[in-house]
Amino acid sequence: MAFRTSLRLARTARAVRPTVTVRSFSRTVVAASSLPNPDPAEDSRSAALVREHAPFMVATYSRPPPVFVRGEGSYLYDIDNRKYLDFTSGIAVNSLGHCDPEVTKLIAEQSATLVHASNLYYNPWTGALSKLLVEQTVASGGMHDASAAFICNSGSEANEAGLKFARKYARAVVDPSGAKHEIVSFRNAFHGRTMGSLSATPNPKYQAPFAPMVPGFRVGELNDISALSDLVTDRTASVIVEPIQGEGGVRAATDEFLLALAKRCREVGALLHYDEIQCGLSRTGQFWAHSHLPKEAHPDILTTAKALGNGVPIGATIVNARVADAIKVGDHGTTFGGNPLACRVAHHIVQRLADVKLQEGVRKKSDIFKAGFEELRKEFPEVVLETRGKGLILGLQLSEDPGNIVKAARERGLLVITAGTNTLRFVPSLVMSEEEIREGLAILREAIKATR
Numbered sequence: 001m002a003f004r005t006s007l008r009l010a011r012t013a014r015a016v017r018p019t020v021t022v023r024s025f026s027r028t029v030v031a032a033s034s035l036p037n038p039d040p041a042e043d044s045r046s047a048a049l050v051r052e053h054a055p056f057m058v059a060t061y062s063r064p065p066p067v068f069v070r071g072e073g074s075y076l077y078d079i080d081n082r083k084y085l086d087f088t089s090g091i092a093v094n095s096l097g098h099c100d101p102e103v104t105k106l107i108a109e110q111s112a113t114l115v116h117a118s119n120l121y122y123n124p125w126t127g128a129l130s131k132l133l134v135e136q137t138v139a140s141g142g143m144h145d146a147s148a149a150f151i152c153n154s155g156s157e158a159n160e161a162g163l164k165f166a167r168k169y170a171r172a173v174v175d176p177s178g179a180k181h182e183i184v185s186f187r188n189a190f191h192g193r194t195m196g197s198l199s200a201t202p203n204p205k206y207q208a209p210f211a212p213m214v215p216g217f218r219v220g221e222l223n224d225i226s227a228l229s230d231l232v233t234d235r236t237a238s239v240i241v242e243p244i245q246g247e248g249g250v251r252a253a254t255d256e257f258l259l260a261l262a263k264r265c266r267e268v269g270a271l272l273h274y275d276e277i278q279c280g281l282s283r284t285g286q287f288w289a290h291s292h293l294p295k296e297a298h299p300d301i302l303t304t305a306k307a308l309g310n311g312v313p314i315g316a317t318i319v320n321a322r323v324a325d326a327i328k329v330g331d332h333g334t335t336f337g338g339n340p341l342a343c344r345v346a347h348h349i350v351q352r353l354a355d356v357k358l359q360e361g362v363r364k365k366s367d368i369f370k371a372g373f374e375e376l377r378k379e380f381p382e383v384v385l386e387t388r389g390k391g392l393i394l395g396l397q398l399s400e401d402p403g404n405i406v407k408a409a410r411e412r413g414l415l416v417i418t419a420g421t422n423t424l425r426f427v428p429s430l431v432m433s434e435e436e437i438r439e440g441l442a443i444l445r446e447a448i449k450a451t452r
Helices: 002-013 045-056 101-111 124-139 155-174 195-199 204-210 225-231 255-268 321-326 340-353 356-379 403-410 434-450
Strands: 021-024 027-030 068-072 075-078 083-086 146-152 182-186 217-220 236-241 271-275 301-304 315-320 384-390 393-398 417-419 423-426
Touching: 083 434, 101 340, 124 146, 124 315, 124 340, 146 155, 146 321, 155 182, 155 195, 155 236, 155 271, 155 301, 155 315, 155 321, 195 204, 217 225, 225 255, 236 255, 255 271, 315 321, 356 384, 356 393, 356 434, 403 417, 403 434
Parallel strands: 182 217, 182 236, 236 271, 271 301
Antiparallel strands: 021 027, 068 075, 075 083, 146 315, 301 315, 384 393, 393 423, 417 423
16 A cells, blocks of 8 residues: 555665664663664764753753754754654644745845834835735635734734734723623633733643633633533623634534534624634635635634744734724734734745645645544554544544654654644645655654554
8 A cells, every 4th residue: 555655665765774672661662773863862963052052041842852953845954964754844834844945035035125114114015915814815715804914923912912802892892891801712722822812721731830810711612502602691702712723632613613603702792713823824725724614604803823924923813894993003013013024925925825726735635644544543543543633734642642652753754743632733834745744654653663
């Protein structure tokens, strides 16, 4: 089969020497000398650089040993010249791959023209990007009444703007008393790490160290239609929901749930906010993850970031006219958001990600992933339980902590990441080739096998 043929090709291409194994705690452990990409040793250039720099960095991340210095297409290269096939694309950021030549050229041109002048003045690209986002959103079948966009620096900042806009709309248009201020989100959601977006991220791991949260947030269960009447009330200003939860384990909201949620929001005069920071911009095989839904299920607020800049920091909050009209000069702002460099790059990227041929390719590649996952489930039924997701935002639910598999894959030249509880998350470049996908699946099989 193609999957096993790719496994043989991957082994040949990487010149893997015969596996040397030792037995330890009833598991097979592959000797480091037989691995194509063993994690850097203590006397490596990588380790030396980490020892030099780590003491000066706030320890907010637990990172593996490789130090990446170069990217090209679907691959990353570390300081010791190891090559890694990247199934993470910078956590769904590098949708056009690493160091795309057209993006690189634009960055060079614009950096020599104008990088920043502040939002005190107009520039050609903030408005051009806003216009394109609105027009392409409507043309794609998503958010039919999209009207305006606020350009910022990140997903957290885009969501923060959405939360503020919702409260301003509720106070200015619906209820001047301020009683209508509650924000509803859903368990396993991830909306960001700023205090407002964090308050909408009901995970004790993220919230507990920084409690108390911003008041006025309520939590519901995704896809529980029966609970909506009690959850979304006359006090609700907005409901924020990911059509597909990324960090939460690649769990999708059903169409029936989103329809019922939108209906309930209209009944009580609450705004509906779709967070498509991870699942939007063609990652599901359509421009927005909600583009297939009827107009009555479209949002009032739509947030995006990640793929919008292909690595250049940028985010956007798209709103309809009702919300836009409620926001006045001075209500919100950003120093770096909307700078000409980021906006010119994003303008180019939106045009390319809106290509229907690219979206068709995403759907086809998704089928290749899913077929490979099914083979893995059959071969390792005690480990691989189910596949979730759509397009190229996919989750493979395991019966155990994926840490050992992630490490084994990395040491064989494949980068994968986790999400939720015991879930491997796959968010590769949207332009990754079918052969690269098959190569990566073959390596993943080797990694799972090595940890049995």
